[in-house]
Amino acid sequence: MQLQRIHHVAIICSDYQRSKHFYVQILGLTIVQETYRAERDSYKLDLAVGDQYQIELFSFPNPPARVSQPEARGLRHLAFEVSDLNSCLAHLEQHQVSYEPVRIDELTNKRFTFFADPDGLPLELYEK
The missing domain is CATH 3.10.180.10 (2,3-Dihydroxybiphenyl 1,2-Dioxygenase, domain 1)
Structure with missing residues (x-):
């Protein structure tokens, strides 16, 4: 396969x-x-x-309903690659979408954050 x-x-x-x-x-x-x-x-x-x-x-x-926390068993989250995390965060703020504090991926040194869709599905923005 x-x-x-x-x-x-x-x-x-x-x-x-x-x-x-x-x-x-x-x-x-x-x-x-x-x-x-x-x-x-x-x-x-x-x-x-x-x-x-x-x-x-x-x-x-x-x-x-389904458990949807990023650390729950099963599908963890859906991640979107972005080129400019700061502009994406500003866009989320303009639309009153809250997000977690930005973190650094310890393996790649890339910045990322989590936020949620209207049903609480965990979504990630991962800076390229």
Whole structure:
């Protein structure tokens, strides 16, 4: 088996319009396609992250809660590479999105921080 790259990351949200606003208007991801599936009462929003990856944002009626702390067992977090962490932090502040204090990766000496989406999903900004 030869895995070539990550195809997409799927996220189920509790409030579709709020999460759509967050990922498109605040994080600036580009909408590739939006689909409403009436038989599931579900939206699927395909979002481009740069030119390599895609986030699939789903809505379902009454999805169960999941533990989402960065140190919890399971998928740890979703990290976005950025070239200028300071400008990204200023952008988050303009949109009243709080973030953790900036840390330095002890292995790479790169700066990073965590913040959360509207459902508490841990997101990371990692400076290139």
